[in-house]
Amino acid sequence: MIPKRHSTKRNEGRIGQSMSDEVPIIPPTAKIRLDSDALVANWRALDKMSGKAKAGAAVKANAYGLGVRDVVQKLMAAGCTDFFVANWQEAREIEYLTAGKASVSVLNGVRQADLPFALQSPAKPVINSLEQLARWRPTGKACDIMINSGMNRLGINPENLEADHFVGMAIDIAMSHLASADEDGPQNAAQLDQYRAALEILPAKRNSLANSAGIALGSDYHFDLTRPGLSLYGGVQRPELEAVIEQVAMPQAEIIQVRSLRAGDKLGYNAQYIAEESHDVGILAMGYADGYLRGFSNSGMFADGGIVLPVLGRVSMDLIAIDLTEAPQLKEGDWVDCEYDLGIASSQSGLSQYELITGLGNRLARQWT
Numbered sequence: 001m002i003p004k005r006h007s008t009k010r011n012e013g014r015i016g017q018s019m020s021d022e023v024p025i026i027p028p029t030a031k032i033r034l035d036s037d038a039l040v041a042n043w044r045a046l047d048k049m050s051g052k053a054k055a056g057a058a059v060k061a062n063a064y065g066l067g068v069r070d071v072v073q074k075l076m077a078a079g080c081t082d083f084f085v086a087n088w089q090e091a092r093e094i095e096y097l098t099a100g101k102a103s104v105s106v107l108n109g110v111r112q113a114d115l116p117f118a119l120q121s122p123a124k125p126v127i128n129s130l131e132q133l134a135r136w137r138p139t140g141k142a143c144d145i146m147i148n149s150g151m152n153r154l155g156i157n158p159e160n161l162e163a164d165h166f167v168g169m170a171i172d173i174a175m176s177h178l179a180s181a182d183e184d185g186p187q188n189a190a191q192l193d194q195y196r197a198a199l200e201i202l203p204a205k206r207n208s209l210a211n212s213a214g215i216a217l218g219s220d221y222h223f224d225l226t227r228p229g230l231s232l233y234g235g236v237q238r239p240e241l242e243a244v245i246e247q248v249a250m251p252q253a254e255i256i257q258v259r260s261l262r263a264g265d266k267l268g269y270n271a272q273y274i275a276e277e278s279h280d281v282g283i284l285a286m287g288y289a290d291g292y293l294r295g296f297s298n299s300g301m302f303a304d305g306g307i308v309l310p311v312l313g314r315v316s317m318d319l320i321a322i323d324l325t326e327a328p329q330l331k332e333g334d335w336v337d338c339e340y341d342l343g344i345a346s347s348q349s350g351l352s353q354y355e356l357i358t359g360l361g362n363r364l365a366r367q368w369t
Contacts, residue, residue, distance in 0.1 A: 001191045002365075011358040016194075018021060021080075021236055022286050024255050028363075029254045029256060029285035030251065030252065030253040030254065030286040030290055030364050030365075031040070031251070032250065032367040033249075033250045033252055033367055033369060034066055034068075034248060034249055034362045034367065034369065035246070035247070035250070035368075035369055036074055036368050038234070039071065039074055039075070039232065040078045040244035042079065042228075042231060042232050042234070043055060043057060043078055043080060043232055044234075045171035045244040047080075047094055049216065049240075049244070050072075050210070050215055050226040052222065053210075053222040053224055054081070054082070054224070054225055055215075055225075055227075056069050056081070056082030056083060056103075056225055056226065056228070057072075057083055057084070057229075057232055058083075058228065058229030059071055059083050059084065059085060059088060059148065060084060060086040060107065061084045061358045062090075062228065064229065064232075064358050065262070065359065066248065066360075068085075068095065069094060069097065070100075070131050070368055072094050074293065074362065075279060076082075076097070076098070076101065077160070078240060079245075080163045082102065082151055082154055082225060082227075083098060083104075084104075084105060084146065084227055084229075085104060085105070085106055085123075086106070086107050086108050086122065087107075088110075088114050090106075091121060092105050095121065095123070098123075099122045100303075103172070104124065105124050105125075106124065106125050106145050107126050108126075108154070108245075109146075110125035110132055110136055112135065117142070124143050125143050125144070126146050126154075126173075126175065127145050128141070128154040128156065129147045129156060130156060130160060133145075133156070133165060137169060137234065140234070141167075141170065141191075142170040142172050143170070143172070144171065144172050144174070145166075145171055145173070145174050145175070145202060146176065146177070147175070147176040147195060147198045147202065148176070149176040149177075149191040149192075149198070149209075150179065150187060150191045150194055151179040151191070153177070155176065155177070158198045158201075159241055159312070161201045162201070163203075170203065170205060171205065172206060173201045173204060173205070173208050173225060174198070174207050174208070174226070175208040176194075176195045176202035176209050177200070177211065178211055178213070178214045179191065179208065181210070181213035181221075181237070182213040182238055188214075188221075192220060196207055206224040208209050208223055208224060208227055209223055210222055210223070211228065211229060212230050212231035212232070213231075213238050213241075214226070214227055214235075215228060216238040219320055222282060228234055230342075230353060230357070231245050232248075233339070233358065234248040234342050234357070235354070236353075237353070247341050247342075248314075249357060250337055250338065251290075251360065252336065252337050252338060253284040253285060253335065253336060254284065254285055254333065254334070254335050255282040255330060255332055255334050255336065256283055256284070256328055257282075257283040258279065258281070258324065258330070258332055259280065259281050259321075260280050261279055261282065262275065262278050263275055263278055267312055267313040267321055268314055268321060270315045272313045273298060273314075273321070279323065279324070280314060281322060281323060281324055282309070282322045282324050282336070283320070284320040284321070284322060284336070285318065285319065286364075287316050287319050287320055288316070288317055288362065289317045290360070290361035290363050290364050291359040291361040292315060292320065293315065293351065294314065294315050295351050295367055296311055296315050296345075296348060297315045298310075298314075299311065299348045299349065300315070300320075300338075300339065300345075302320075302322050302338050303339060304327045304334075304336050304337070304338060307327045308326065309323055309324065309327060309336060310322065310323040340356070
């Protein structure tokens with residue numbers, strides 16, 4: 001007999017223990033406060049910036065690490081009807097929420113091994129190659145098509161597009177993906193031209209090119225459907241987005257010990273911080289196992305209200321030290337906020353905004369407000 005993985009009983013079946021005893025709740029020592037209003041406001045702002053196009057939502061990678069089921073539910077309630085995931089495992093996770101109510105596109109396409117599930121799934125594959133096209137065409141089921149307009153990852157090259165390939169196919173979205181929309185360079189216009197040329201050959205109900213940054217490039221890039229991702233979750237890749245995108249995720253950690261350092265005391269691995277004078281530090285139960293990576297060593301910041309509490313020394317797997325000089329009132333059991341505005345945190349750590357948001361660890365409890 002296979003034991004239950006998530007029993008709601010404590011010491012189930014042990015002599016002397018009641019079968020009705022409930023498992024005690026273990027309060028987290030670190031968490032992410034997630035702002036529902038900010039998430040919805042970001043989607044609405046991006047939808048408005050999309051002009052005549054409708055904004056969908058990229059919810060791959062567990063909605064960029066924030067929890068795909070919660071994100072999909074909140075965005076569907078706000079009016080979002082198109083979602084984009086990476087693979088069929090991700091499609092299955094939200095199927096009960098979206099079936100018959102919203103469109104789900106699987107960006108990585110369909111392998112032979114995916115067919116048994118894909119054929120019974122309401123989600124659509126995004127066809128990325130002539131091999132995938134040959135695999136899916138006999139099914140008669142709807143699909144999307146990815147055009148390689150110059151990024152050279154997934155997608156069918158324009159020179160390989162022939163109208164005969166698509167006769168009788170139910171193609172919903174013809175899409176491509178911008179490689180450098182966060183920059184003002186010639187690649188954006190070149191990809192736009194390649195995409196438009198491909199659309200002359202490829203029949204589809206809807207056309208889609210712009211990601212979050214692409215939305216800010218203007219109406220030429222919007223077509224029928226935009227596909228924002230990072231900016232839904234607080235990322236800002238272009239100046240045009242700064243005024244409209246709100247922070248969604250705020251990591252928070254509990255102080256589990258307060259220590260008093262004396263001048264000359266070394267702190268943490270490899271003595272990356274040495275106290276120049278006596279002061280208190282708070283030890284937080286969070287570290288790189290939670291996605292707060294070593295790039296924040298001696299550069300990250302926490303805060304208590306408006307008081308800045310710098311990270312001292314090296315970030316370790318489970319622990320961080322912060323300077324309490326400006327907040328001597330803090331004690332064991334108090335909580336502090338992590339500075340996690342994605343742009344600021346990127347500058348502090350040297351990590352991309354994408355890495356920062358998707359890398360937040362599973363040990364951090366997700367708490368939506």
